[in-house]
Amino acid sequence: xxxxxxxxxxxxxxxxxxxxxxxxxxxxxxxxxxxxxxxxxxxxxxxxxxxxxxxxxxxxxxxxxxxxxxxxxxxxxxxxxxxxxxxxxxxxxxxxxxxxxxxxxxxxxxxxxxxxxxxxxxxxxxxxxxxxxxxxxxxxxxxxxxxxxxxxxxxxxxxxxxxxxxxxxxxxxxxxxxxxxxxxxxxxxxxxxxxxxxxxxxxxxxxxxxxxxxxxxxxxxxxxxxxxxxxxxxxxxxxxxxxxxxxxxxxxxxxxxxxxxxxxxxxxxxxxxxxxxxxxxxxxxxxxxxxxxxxxxxxxxxxxxxxxxxxxxxxxxxxxxxxxxxxx
Amino acid sequence: xxxxxxxxxxxxxxxxxxxxxxxxxxxxxxxxxxxxxxxxxxxxxxxxxxxxxxxxxxxxxxxxxxxxxxxxxxxxxxxxxxxxxxxxxxxxxxxxxxxxxxxxxxxxxxxxxxxxxxxxxxxxxxxxxxxxxxxxxxxxxxxxxxxxxxxxxxxxxxxxxxxxxxxxxxxxxxxxxxxxxxxxxxxxxxxxxxxxxxxxxxxxxxxxxxxxxxxxxxxxxxxxxxxxxxxxxxxxxxxxxxxxxxxxxxxxxxxxxxxxxxxxxxxxxxxxxxxxxxxxxxxxxxxxxxxxxxxxxxxxxxxxxxxxxxxxxxxxxxxxxxxxxxxx
DNA sequence: ACAGGTAATGTAATCGTTTACACTCTCGCC
DNA sequence: GGCGAGAGTGTAAACGATTACATTACCTGT
Numbered sequence: 001x002x003x004x005x006x007x008x009x010x011x012x013x014x015x016x017x018x019x020x021x022x023x024x025x026x027x028x029x030x031x032x033x034x035x036x037x038x039x040x041x042x043x044x045x046x047x048x049x050x051x052x053x054x055x056x057x058x059x060x061x062x063x064x065x066x067x068x069x070x071x072x073x074x075x076x077x078x079x080x081x082x083x084x085x086x087x088x089x090x091x092x093x094x095x096x097x098x099x100x101x102x103x104x105x106x107x108x109x110x111x112x113x114x115x116x117x118x119x120x121x122x123x124x125x126x127x128x129x130x131x132x133x134x135x136x137x138x139x140x141x142x143x144x145x146x147x148x149x150x151x152x153x154x155x156x157x158x159x160x161x162x163x164x165x166x167x168x169x170x171x172x173x174x175x176x177x178x179x180x181x182x183x184x185x186x187x188x189x190x191x192x193x194x195x196x197x198x199x200x201x202x203x204x205x206x207x208x209x210x211x212x213x214x215x216x217x218x219x220x221x222x223x224x225x226x227x228x229x230x231x232x233x234x235x236x237x238x239x240x241x242x243x244x245x246x247x248x249x250x251x252x253x254x255x256x257x258x259x260x261x262x263x264x265x266x267x268x269x270x271x272x273x274x275x276x277x278x279x280x281x282x283x284x285x286x287x288x289x290x291x292x293x294x295x296x297x298x299x300x301x302x303x304x305x306x307x308x309x310x311x312x313x314x315x316x317x318x319x320x321x322x323x324x325x326x327x328x
Numbered sequence: 329x330x331x332x333x334x335x336x337x338x339x340x341x342x343x344x345x346x347x348x349x350x351x352x353x354x355x356x357x358x359x360x361x362x363x364x365x366x367x368x369x370x371x372x373x374x375x376x377x378x379x380x381x382x383x384x385x386x387x388x389x390x391x392x393x394x395x396x397x398x399x400x401x402x403x404x405x406x407x408x409x410x411x412x413x414x415x416x417x418x419x420x421x422x423x424x425x426x427x428x429x430x431x432x433x434x435x436x437x438x439x440x441x442x443x444x445x446x447x448x449x450x451x452x453x454x455x456x457x458x459x460x461x462x463x464x465x466x467x468x469x470x471x472x473x474x475x476x477x478x479x480x481x482x483x484x485x486x487x488x489x490x491x492x493x494x495x496x497x498x499x500x501x502x503x504x505x506x507x508x509x510x511x512x513x514x515x516x517x518x519x520x521x522x523x524x525x526x527x528x529x530x531x532x533x534x535x536x537x538x539x540x541x542x543x544x545x546x547x548x549x550x551x552x553x554x555x556x557x558x559x560x561x562x563x564x565x566x567x568x569x570x571x572x573x574x575x576x577x578x579x580x581x582x583x584x585x586x587x588x589x590x591x592x593x594x595x596x597x598x599x600x601x602x603x604x605x606x607x608x609x610x611x612x613x614x615x616x617x618x619x620x621x622x623x624x625x626x627x628x629x630x631x632x633x634x635x636x637x638x639x640x641x642x643x644x645x646x647x648x649x650x651x652x653x654x655x656x
Numbered sequence: 657a658c659a660g661g662t663a664a665t666g667t668a669a670t671c672g673t674t675t676a677c678a679c680t681c682t683c684g685c686c
Numbered sequence: 687g688g689c690g691a692g693a694g695t696g697t698a699a700a701c702g703a704t705t706a707c708a709t710t711a712c713c714t715g716t
Contacts, residue, residue, distance in 0.1 A: 003702055014666045019704055026705095027663055049441045050382045051702035054671050059378065061421070061442075069397070070407050072600075079398050082424055091438060093389075094422045096410055110419060113377045114389075217600075249604055272400075272545075273601025276577055331672055342696045347674055354675095355693055379672035382701050 002043045011039035022047065053115055060088075062299060063111035063119040065095045065104065067185065072242055072271045073288060074122070077143065080292025081120055088300060090117065099185040099215075101126045112137050118299045120292075123147060128187055139302040141295045145186045153302055154312040155295045159188055162284045162317040163195025163240070166266050169282065169319060170236045171199060173326055175264050177208040179227050179234035181244050183215030192240040192268070208234045213244070220247020228255045228263070236264035236325070242271050245281060264325040268317070279323025286317050330371045339367035350375060381443055390627060391439035391447040393423045393432065395513065400570055400599045401616060402450070405471065408620025409448055416628060418445065427513040427543075429454045440465050446627045448620075451475060456515055467630040469623045473514045481630055482640040483623045487516055490612045490645040491523025491568070494594050497610070497647060498564045499527060501654055503592050505536040507555050507562035509572050511543030520568040520596070536562045541572070548575020556583045556591070564592035564653070570599050573609060592653040596645070607651025614645050 008015045020026040021036040053059035064081055066074040082092045095107040101124050111119055118139035128147045141153045170178055180196045183189035200207055213219045227234055239245040245267030257263050259279055270285040294313050302308060336343045348354040349364040381387035392409055394402040410420045423435040429452050439447055446467035456475045470482045498506060508524045511517035528535050541547045555562055567573040573595030585591050587607055598613040622641050
């Protein structure tokens with residue numbers, strides 16, 4: 001492998017000069033610069049990033065820690081983060097925690113050992129609550145899920161309002177027996193449940209049912225099936241994430257329940273399928289691109305200026321009314 | 329930061345001994361080992377992976393280079409790769425090329441500079457053809473798309489057979505005017521087109537239409553809309569990847585074409601939505617989990633034994649017959 | 657003509673590991 | 687009793703960059 005020494009030798013200068021030419025951080029005589037660049041091109045030299053990292057005590061990598069990249073929300077975020085990172089010459093280490101706090105901690109340690117410049121992180125519920133006891137060794141930006149600490153940069157959705165709006169939409173369209181299915185793995189589910197309850201309260205109604213369940217398609221299916229099997233059915237189902245929505249939709253179909261005339265269905269997150277099924281699903285769309293990008297930018301800001309006062313960016317979802325929630 | 333020196337001092341031994349204890353690769357007196365481990369625990373020491381990488385000239389990272397992680401096929405692969413890597417203590421750098429050869433090369437260089445242990449790679453068409461001129465500086469496993477070189481490990485689907493089987497399925501169910509939409513960015517589209525044509529030939533039919541287009545939802549939509557607007561419509565549409573399928577499905581819906589009675593639709597890859605829409609889509613499901621896992625394992629084998637003779641694993645897709653291709 | 661500033665470059669320390677080599681000790685064997 | 691083998695450990699040289707400090711050469715103002 002050709003190293004900086006080879007270049008130095010070829011150009012007849014010292015390694016320091018080569019480094020200076022490449023980093024462009026010192027005055028260099030034009031003629032010398034040219035000789036060096038020529039040697040670099042000649043030898044097809046590429047600086048070793050590992051060595052650079054070791055010396056500089058940081059690397060041009062960031063970690064992305066989420067529960068599961070297969071969740072369409074995180075897939076989109078992941079892509080946005082990677083794009084934003086790429087533009088700054090950074091690369092992204094992908095970590096899936098499966099909502100498992102042990103895996104979470106392991107990955108955080110790993111990323112630390114890798115000297116990553118920072119981490120974009122969607123923590124589990126358990127981690128969220130103990131977050132302030134975690135002495136952050138790296139720059140952090142938390143996304144999607146609130147944490148207690150006021151020391152951390154965050155990019156969040158205004159979940160309570162969004163859920164409120166979505167619930168109101170159901171109520172305004174005449175639905176009264178609302179069942180809510182909320183993910184139990186994150187703070188997000190709780191916040192959305194709060195908006196759900198608040199809207200009902202404003203209508204002086206009680207929730208028909210409300211369950212916290214594991215955010216997976218299967219659990220969404222099972223919970224919905226149970227709701228539909230009961231003697232007294234809800235007339236609308238509110239789901240707090242797209243996996244639950246998918247499960248619920250499947251159950252409705254299998255039970256041959258007509259949507260939205262018998263039971264309405266609403267949820268969160270734009271997905272490929274939400275618009276393809278019939279009826280298409282009314283959702284709160286999250287600005288995933290913007291979330292990922294903002295989080296990455298916030299992270300870079302913190303990397304540059306570690307003492308900057310923490311910033312929380314709260315983005316708004318947009319209600320996309322489709323056929324699944326309007327009695328036509 | 330606590331380094332190996334601190335541990336050595338605390339344990340009253342040399343850094344070499346500490347290293348040996350941790351790497352477990354040399355005889356160490358039990359009592360010494362214990363003292364060292366105690367110091368490690370005491371100081372909460374964690375070895376710096378960058379330094380280790382520099383010295384060892386390789387890292388415990390692998391690159392994953394695909395066109396777009398948002399393609400459900402690659403999402404699933406990505407997760408499988410990450411899982412398999414995790415089990416071996418490796419982490420995964422995610423790279424999206426957008427089918428852009430320049431980005432592709434840039435990423436490959438980057439990964440090389442990062443000293444990754446190897447790369448799992450789904451190359452663009454352009455790259456595929458010039459692959460053997462690329463002097464592989466790193467262990468490689470190519471997935472999803474064939475390359476010319478016989479020097480490379482690959483994990484592929486038997487695309488020709490799969491497409492043949494899928495086409496035969498249409499023919500056996502009475503469809504005769506088959507239109508094919510194939511992705512133009514990879515060898516995969518070509519191979520699937522070959523299977524498509526072969527089946528038609530065996531039925532002594534000509535393809536009704538066949539187009540190579542950019543593998544995106546929008547292009548799938550447009551191409552399908554054009555097919556449906558023509559005076560003479562096909563009675564079945566064959567798509568070579570899930571993005572095209574989604575676009576085609578959307579167009580069929582917007583044009584209020586009944587599936588499968590007026591036009592059938594078949595495609596590749598299991599997706600969340602394929603089963604949720606009505607009718608559900610007949611597809612060739614790829615064993616994504618197995619592809620990702622096999623690729624990762626192959627990569628580790630090559631990392632361990634760089635001179636091993638190259639291996640190509642060809643996996644089979646499974647035809648999942650659903651409502652979109654059976655006149656009931 | 658000389659002090660002092662600055663541009664341009666070189667020398668060598670440094671980042672935190674691993675490991676080749678050297679050394680000491682103990683044991684067993686002839 | 688001497689000698690070779692191996693166990694157990696230390697010393698110091700890598701790995702490939704960056705950069706503090708030193709050095710040289712040149713220019714400028716008085």
